[in-house]
Amino acid sequence: MEKTFTITAAEGLHARPCTLLVQGVSAFQSNVTISYNGREANLKSIMGVMALAIPSGGKISVKAEGDDAAAAIAKVEDVIKSQGIGQ
Template identity: 55%
Template sequence: MEKTFKISALDGLHARPCTLLVSAATPFKSEATLRYKDRSANLKSIMSVMSQAVPTGAVITISAVGEDEVALMERVVDIFISQGLGEEC
């Protein structure tokens, strides 16, 4: 399962938004990945996500694979919307 988002947070995905996303994904058993351009990051690793240096206006894809992928994706979508990080494309 995957969803695409356009980043609207003024500073892109810096430390605080990355921490929110990683904290949201970590409790789930499914694997979660953030893809930006030609690179991918483990959504459960703060250093991996921050190393992507995703700017405002960027389009990213979040994918989840596993037994609780639907719940994981619902949580990630909730974080994007409730925290003003971006909107689903």
């Protein structure tokens, strides 16, 4: 399962939103990855996500594979929208 988002936060994906996303998906058993600009990182790894240096306006793709993949994607979408990170 995969979903695409556009980062709208003025400062892009810096430490606080990265932490919120990582915390949001860490409870799920599925493998969850985030892709930006041809590079991919484990969404459960704060350092991996921050290393992608995703700016405001960046288009990201979040992919989940596993038994709770749909719930993991729904959680990512909830965090991104409710925290004003993107759409």
